[in-house]
Amino acid sequence: MIPAAFEYLRAHSTDEAFTHLQQHGGEARVLAGGQSLIPAMRFRLARPAVLVDINGIEELNFLRPRSGVLAIGAIARDSDIERAAWIGERRWSLLHDASRMVADPVVRQMGTVVGSLCHNDPAGDWTAVALAARAEVVVRGKSGQRTVAVDDFLVDSFTTRVGEGELALEVRFPVPDERTAGSYQKVERKVGDFATAAGAVQVSLNVDGTIRGAGVTLSAAGPCAIRVEEAERLLTGQKPSVELLRAAADAASRRSSPQADLRGSVEYKKNLAGVLVARGLAQALQRLGVRL
Amino acid sequence: MKVNVQVNGVPYERDVEPRTLLAYFLREACGLTGTHVGCDTSSCGCCVVVMDGSRAVKSCTLFAVQADGHALLTVEGLAEGGKLHPLQQGFWDQHGLQCGYCTPGMLLASYALLKHNPNPNETEIREALAGNLCRCTGYQNIVKAVQQAARSNANAGTSQ
Amino acid sequence: MSTEVKHEGSLGVAMKRKEDPRFIQGKGRYVDDISLPSMLYMALVRSPYPHAEITSIDISQALKVPGVKAVITGKDLDAAGLGWLPTFHGLDKQMVLALGKVLFQYQEVAAVFAETRGAAADGAEAVEVEYKPLPVVADPFAAKADKVILRPDRERKTNHIYHWEVGDKDGTARALAASPKRIKQRIWFQRCHPAPLEPCGCVAQFDTMGRLQFYVTSQAPHVYRTALAIVTGIPEDKIHVISPDIGGGFGNKVPVYPGYVCAIVGALKLARPVKWIETRTENLTSTGFARDYHMDVEIGATAEGRVTALHVATTADHGAFDAAADPTKYPAGMFGVVTGSYDFPVAHAEVDAYFTNKAPGGIAYRCSFRVTEASFAIERAMDILADELNMTAADLRRKNFIRKEQFPYPSPLGFTYDSGDYQKTLDTALEKIGYNDLLKEQAAKRARGELMGIGISTFTEVVGAGPSKHFDILGIKMFDSAEIRIHPTGAGIVRAGTKSQGQGHETTWAQIVAEELGLDPQNIMVEEGDTDTAPYGLGTYASRSTPVAGAAIAMAARRVREKARKVAAHLLEVAEADVEWKEYKFQVRGVPAKSVTMKEVAFAAYTNMAQNEPGLEASYYYDPPNMTFPNGTYVAVVDIDRETGESKVRKFLAVDDCGTIINPLIVEGQIHGGLTEGFAMAFMQEIQYDSEGNHLNTNFTDYLVPTSQETPHWETAQTVTPSPHHPIGAKGVGESPNVGSPAAFVNAVMDALSPLGVRHIDMPLTREKVWRAIRDAEAKKKQL
Amino acid sequence: MNLGYSGEEKVAANLATVWAFLQNPEKVGWCLPEIIDVTVQDPTHIDAVVQVAVGPVRGKFKLKVELAPNPAGRRIDVKVSGGGFGSAVDLTAGADVTDAADGTTLLKWSGQAVARGPIAAVGGRVLEAQAKKLIEQTFANIRQQISA
16 A cells, blocks of 8 residues: 655754754654554554654664663654663663564564654554653743643643644653562463553562552553542552552553443453553562562 | 665666655565565564665665665575575575575674674574564574575575 | 486476566566557446446447447347357356346446456446346345346256256155154355455457467367357358467356456457456456355265265356356266265255356365355264264274275266275374374363364365366367377377366476486476367366376377387387387387487487388377376364454365375375365455345455464375375375365364254354354353 | 443523524534534535544544424433434434523433444444534533523
């Protein structure tokens, strides 16, 4: 299937990309990994008049920890994270898990984290992960750069705080401390499918073994990724136990408000939300050496 | 729009519409029909080629204009000097193909895998090839083919 | 004379495939690889409505799109007498482009011809069609009511297409009534699609002499030629059909599709070559689906577990046109093999087919015409019976197998099974997988509340259609053919009426010829798929290539040998009667030292033939005396995750008996592939329509083809019981794993769930269905 | 695919004003969200063109709208059918119109959308958002327009 015709503009710098986007406004789309956009264009569901290709902007191709944050540039690929030298460290286990479950292994070699956040598919992976890890997105707008917390960034299905003519530059994950681990749990019908349900979890422990803080989020459980605040509240300050995990999982199941589709009914997906959060918490704690 | 690419070490300059997908560019503008198209949703992997030495990409989910200035490897470029690449040899020896339609994509996805992981086990191979569908082989002989190639590379002391 | 070392024979050799070097180097030549000068591209406009009247089609905007050359609609075709296309089994016809109304979603409405792929797509988008929706009949049970007649064009004003039955109706009813034990189960084999990775497509061109050159993804090129001659009125000598390399078929590339006719019309009208390549959506939504059989299965048995009778009543959903590719006399194909491997004293099977607002088809998806459905029904029902009788699945089967000494076995539904040793195959499988240990493990796990299941399927299929007294397609009998030519140097060429789509004919056909003639298979070229050169054959599907064309090749080779014998007698200077074929050469009877090789004879056939006719070639058209009956035992072991409903296939063993094995490498590959498709049907693949007739699995994101990660690891083994009537004893294997395995998977899951009282779940066994069954069963237990 | 929605709008105007508005097809037509063009065919039929824009999906949908205002029955029904992207969408929506007695009027609405073709098959998740928005926004716009 062949997309409708469009004008192609290649940007070599963020300034150039920004200028193009400002000029074409709503008529233009940013082309990063393109792994969601191009199939949509092939079906002619998406038919932007202008594509601004940012893949040639070397200044956006980075993946580096700096001053307490891991910054991932707009054209860093999913596979760059999967293959990063430090990704095996326990503190990055949430990202590590997710980087091996997004789409399929070939799509991950083009697909980008920032692009996935901007696409904000209700069943996306990076949205739930970024939310659990309390990441921020750097957006360039008319009035300069601004940093938006992911909670605020994800507005509604396929809608974010990146306005017309704006460009998302990077996503920043806070570098977790030594006593932090995570887990990404996803049920999919097959590799490459969107999640039937997914849960992202990140847990930090105090020295005494109580939970200092937790990120518990769900994908495919609402119009876009959602935070299970009740679970996070329940966990914080407590000593991990089977009952505590059960309570957090139940909260996740209650909070989940999925749509029925070919992947499953509302009831089944709500069940999975609980199961996956329970498994994710158990795995994150196991990674921290906690035996339940 | 002008596109300049190196495909299998050979420069091609072609003028195409921006909407031309890389897979069709290779097949129709360059005449390299070994790269196949099997779906419209980036699901099947029949179109996988390697970009810039080690990155496997689905050429039906990339515009040809995006490949401008890049180096591409397609199935036609795997054999060197009339000698089959160890992966090609592995697929042949282990009966890793039947209808042959998925084979080019499988070969190139495997090529990128071995670049990053020269000695993968069965689980790692199955994970790395999960972006490529095969309807004929049931994958098992493809796994064996990749393992044979990895061994052959190790014996040759290279990681080609 | 000869001092050459003994020829080792070519049968049973795991020879590497001869066709592979081109495929691994990207040098295969598939239809979309063919580009002809000044070629146009075709795109089709399709209906978003499943049932609607077409109130108008406006092509004016489409004609203004740059690059668009022409647009044709059903009216144009009808005016040219091409409005309808006969379906292969001759009982119905199908619209080429919609005439007045559409009958299924994604039905072909108009064809656009343009200079580029992009322009053709732009043009198709610009065609404006107005529809007036009509009431939709989305399931065959609703169709029965005849409230909406979908096909008023037909003589009989009903949605009922046919009733077919076989066996002893009254006797079966009596035996069932008298049986102390009875089970009855509705089993639905869901609608599937073969979805080969290469979609269907064609390139049509009329040459300067007005002859049609038609490159097409066809599993049966000769039948296409004849069908096109009938449909278009072009004399058959003016049609040249070429099936180049085919990227998988699995039955999907047997029927003639409307797009092909449109491409030919476009090529004629515009006097330029036209290429049409389906998109994946077009493939999944409009070309031949498979299965969709709702089967009510009833078995009677004695209290001791001896089966007494079988009755199966099936409701079949055929979609908008009856495009099932079955032989004329068999609208329900070989469904009569539903008695399986068991010695039923009496049986009765019936099928009623209905039109619905769904895509047409009913093709044999890696299956010999409805054998997959039949096999699944009986293997599933036998497990339900075992459960009812509190016997193990293996014990019940043992008790009821057709015994080795009963062959040739006349089945109660009319087949004569050729050979088999079911007991041995089952024993081999159970021993190899460690059945007793698995049972112990299962008992321990059940005590802990874990769900582990062991599933057995001991299937028999019927392939190799078929004897001319019973089988034809469009009236053409289902023989197959071969022509062999041996060149002076002992190399040769064999041409057959079949067409490989990955089965490896270029290797196995060479092996048969080499075996029969004592030649080197590396120097026997195989050619198929070109109707100008290949002898007329019915093609490759329904596992018929080896049973029918394989036999034709062996017989043609034997004819070559008989001719060669005359030349050998001349070379050996003895009477022909004194020459015998032994150890792959001709030798003087009783004097092994005096011999000549076939290679020497071949040279002499062109250089020193004496009074014999020069040359060394023969052809053979093989009309099989019977079908062949491959069989096997498959065992699956699954673990089930209670919380998610996921079934994990931990272990799978396939023991196949396909008679004589020509190439073990290829046989194993066929089994791996078939098992993977069986796995896909059991757990993932389904074509669904909602109640409004919307197709829900239109591409690979929702039509779930398993990847390397979901696919289990396969173990295989063989028993060999040759077919007594096949020249080399081969039975065919490509379909067995696909036919036999779905029941093994489903039986395993049901075995795992049996402690909960779950009896049957229809495929595909998605996580949610299994989860729901567990949850409901537990809720029920709590209530008690 | 088949989607159902419901909601409620409180209009700051009396019943008569509301009915006057609802019986004007031109006015109701312009309440469709992202509306580009409205052509009134007759008092109960309009042709409308709306811009669809959700995420990457952007395009125009041509819609045929049939209005069935029934003041006696205190109800208005709307049927919308149309196409774009080689697909078809049928929307039906209805509202019970009740006098809240405090000078305001209540519109209790519910709607259903059925989509067919690639937009439903491929763009299902996108459409979900869009169909909901279309119905919700239409009633919200009606409230705003009348109140304005």
